[in-house]
């Protein structure tokens with residue numbers, strides 16, 4: 001990959017600029033498939049759906065930032081300001097979802113970028129995927145989001161749930177709105193995300209808390225984790241799942257720059273934890289995940305680590321497909 005140059009195969013897919021608003025550009029991205037077979041590192045799903053590339057919510061720790069590099073975009077702010085909207089043909093979507101259903105594997109929406117980010121209010125690509133899913137009963141569908149916009153589709157999700165296993169994972173890292181604003185500048189406040197979780201649960205849609213990522217020395221303390229789990233329980237969540245921060249190249253630089261400005265005292269500790277690796281040391285991970293499980297048990301919510309769910313990759317293919 002050359003800096004500033006789209007990767008081979010990607011250049012031909014870059015379409016026209018659709019619009020500019022609020023300092024955000026929207027571009028069309030002609031996708032080969034919107035429902036993609038996933039064969040990257042071990043993951044508990046077999047298919048991914050990411051209707052958008054880039055995300056305006058701009059979380060400092062967003063692991064998907066590197067995906068803009070394939071488009072030839074190396075400026076970190078481009079990930080937040082240049083959003084690519086994939087096209088979604090209904091017949092093709094239905095055919096792709098049928099293929100995924102035949103595999104018996106989970107179709108996961110929002111594995112890289114948020115399917116209910118602000119662009120969705122305008123372009124409704126996620127909505128079109130769900131409308132296609134409505135006519136493919138028997139799927140296993142999981143949707144991960146930080147956005148309250150998911151409640152727009154509560155009735156449709158409920159309808160799909162009658163014949164398909166659907167879970168909506170609300171990603172909430174802290175109950176502290178001020179900290180959330182710094183970590184996730186344009187995502188809805190944590191209390192609003194819990195309200196969305198409650199609305200979905202009351203509509204009969206299974207909702208789960210994703211405590212992802214857990215950030216060392218920022219959100220890993222017992223009071224925060226307990227408050228998240230209590231709020232999820234009270235909102236009617238079916239359970240919680242957690243994962244410790246993963247700092248891959250592309251995210252690491254952005255996150256350390258953020259730390260240096262907002263939490264300079266933590267820089268040496270993060271340098272120690274993430275020295276030479278995108279992962280925190282196993283002992284830290286074990287201890288933190290055990291804390292989540294113990295607290296979840298205490299508050300009466302089931303909890304699991306993401307690593308607890310079985311790997312659903314096909315052994316034949318080896319890379320993340322967009």
Ligand code: SF4
Nearest residue numbers: 055058059062113114
């Ligand atoms: S909401 Fe998700 S996709 Fe969007 S910036 Fe945050 S972590 Fe990334």
